[in-house]
Amino acid sequence: MKRKAYHKGIVAVLSLLMVLSVSCIGWAAKKPYAGVTLHTLLEELIDTTVVKDLLPEFERETGIKVDIEAVQYMTMHEKLLPNLIAPERSGSYDFLQVDSYWVGEFVSAGWLLSLEELVKNEPTISGGKYIPSLMEMTGELKGLVYMLPQWTYPFGLVYRKDIVDSPKFQKAYKEKFGREWRIPQSIPEYAEVAKLAAEVAPPGVAGCAMQAARIDPIVMEWTNYLYSMGGDIYDRRTWKSTINSPVAIESARIYKDLVDNAAQPGAMGANFDDMFNTFAQGKAVFAISHNFLMPELEDPRKSRVAGKIELVPVPGKGGQLGGWGWAIPKSSPNPNAAWEFLKWVESEKIAYQRAMGGGMPCQEWIYRDKYFIEKYPFQAMCRQIIAMGTPQPIISQSTEMIEIVGENLSAMVIGDLSPVEAMNKAAAELDKLASKDPMVKEILGLK
C-alpha cells in the first residue's frame, strides 16, 4: 500500500514537471527573445518621448527591453560611425534612426542590413501603407528596402497671425505692396514681407527667426529657398552641380539679405534650437521651420505664441522634405530582436499612438483619420506640404556634400564671399565630389 502511494506520488510530480516544461516551451516560443535588451540611439524628439512611454507595452508582449539613448541631432552622425564600422554583431546599437541624407552613405558602405525579405514575409508591414515619396526617400535605395519610414520633417512657413493681422502691419503692407495682405506666393515676395515685418514689428521682435549657423542648420534652412525657387544642388539625372544656376545664386542672395536685414541678432550662430526658441519666445514674426515644431509652438507651457500662429507651405514650389527611417545595422548584436521592435513600432496601432502623441506619421492612412486631424489641425496642411517637398540629393558622400554647401553658404553670410563666388566655388567642389562618388558612378554606369 505504502509503495503504491509512493509510486503515485512520483507519477504526479513527473506529470507536473512535464506540464510545466511544455508551458515554458510554449511561453518561450511566444517570446523567443525574452531577456534581450536592445540598445539604440535616437534624436531628442517628441516621437522618441512617446516611444519611450510605450516601451512597457512592448516589453510585456515580447519580453524584450529597449534602452534608448536620446541625443541632439548634431552629435548623432559621429556617435553612429564607430558603431557602424564595427564587425558584424559587435556594435553597440541594435537598431538605428537614419536621417534621409545619410542613407546613401550607410548603404554604399554596406553598413545596413537589407529589410527586403523581412518586409516581404511580414504581412503586418507593407511598403504600400507609407506615403510613396517618403518610402522613396527613407525606405528604399537601389530597389531594395533598407529602412521603414519613421518620421518626416517637411518645412513650412510659420508666422504670427496676431502681428500680421494688426492694423499697423496691415497698413504698412498695403502702403508697400499696394494690395491687401496675402500669404507670400514666392521666396522673393516672402523676403520683402519679412523685411517689412522687421521694420513694423514691436521692439525686440525680428522680421524672421533664422538658423544660419555653420553647416547643417544653414543648409537645412537655405535649401528651402533653393527648392522653392526651382533650383537644386545637382541635376539628378546627370549629377552635374546646378548650385550656381541663376536661380540658385538668387536664392542665396535673398537668404543673405534676410540674415542681414530681417533676422534676429546672432542669427549667424543660431542653430535649430536657437531658431525655435526665438520664435517660441515671440521674438520673430516669420520662420521657415520644421512642421513638427507645431505641437510645441501651440503648447502654452512651452511657447508664448500658442494660439497666435499659422502654418502654410514654404512660398513657391515647396520647400525641403526630410525624414528618418528605422534601420538595422550589420553590426547589430541582436538583429532578429531588433526586427521585432521595428515590426511593433511601425504596426498600425503603435504608429497611430505615436501620431496622436505628437509625432509626424509616415503612414498615409493616418492623415485620413478624423481624430488625428481634429487633435492636430495643422497636420492637414502638413500632408499637403509633404507632397510639395524636395528631398536632399542622396549620394554616398552626402555628408561631405552638406559640408561643401554649408561652408560656402557660411562664408557668404559673413561676407567672406559674394553669393556668386560662394555658389561657383560650391559648384566646383560638388562636381569634384560627384566625379569620385561611388553611388553616382554606379548610377551613371562609370567605373
Next chain:
Amino acid sequence: MVHFHIKYRLMIPAVIVLVCVIAFPLMYSLYISFREYLMITGMGDFIGLANYVQALVDKEFFVSLLNTLRYSAAAVGLEFIIAFGLALLLNRKDLRLRNIYMVVLMIPVLITPVAVGLIWKLILHPRLGIANYMLGLLNIPPQGWFGDPQLAMPALIGVDIWHETSLILLILLAGLANLPVEPFEAATVDGASPVKRFWYVTLPLLKPVILVAVLIRLISCLKIYDLVYVCTRGGPGIRTQTMSYFVYRIAFRTLRMGQAAAVSYLLLGIVLVFSLVFIKILGKEG
C-alpha cells in the same frame, strides 16, 4: 641578477598599457596617414605623402592654423598677465581671507570644458543671455557674440581666460611661495625699490616656473577642441575653426580618415616644435 629580472618583469603591465593606449594608436594613425582611407570604402592604397601635400595646399588648413596661433597667443598671453598679477597679490603675507580668495578663484578650473562652454553659450545667448540683458540696461544694442564674425573669436578667448587662468595662477603661486628669501632681503638692504626688486629679483628667479606654466597652457591651447565644438562649431564661416576642429571635420564629416591622420601629424609636429623651443630655453635657464 635576480633583482634585475624582477624589476623588468614588474614593468611589463605598465608597458603593455602604454603600448595599447599611446604607441599603437600613434603608429596606426601614422600608417593610415600614408593611405587613401575613406570610411565608406575602407582602407585604400598606399599614396605616400599625398595626404600631407593635400593638407599643405588647402587654404582652410592655413586659416585653421592661423586661428589656432591667434587663439593660443591671445589666451596664453592674457591668462599669464592676469594670473601673475593675482599670484603676486595672493602671495602677500598681509593679505586677509587669502584662502577664501583661493577657493573662489579655483572654481572655474574645476568645471569641465564642455560644461563651461554650455554655461557661457547661455550667458552670451543673443536673445536669452544675461550679457545682452545687462548691455540693454546700459542702452547698448544686443551683440551676436558667438554668432558675430568679429566677436566670436574674442568671445571664445574670453571664455578660455575665465576657465583656465586659475591653472597658471596655481603654478605661479607655488613658484612664488618657494622662492628663496635671501635675495629679496639683500635687495631691500641695498635700497632696491619694489619695482626693481620685482624686475631684477622676482622675475629672473621665477623664469623656469613661468616657462613651465606657459608651455603647459600653450600645448593645451594649440589642441583646443571642446570649447570650439560646444560654442561655435568653428563658425561663423571658419572664423573660429582651430586645427583640432579641422581634423574632426575631415574625419567625421568628410570621412577621410587618411587625410585627418595626416593633418593630426602636422599638428603634432607644430606642438613638438613649440615644446622643443621651450624645453631648450628651460634647459639654458636650468
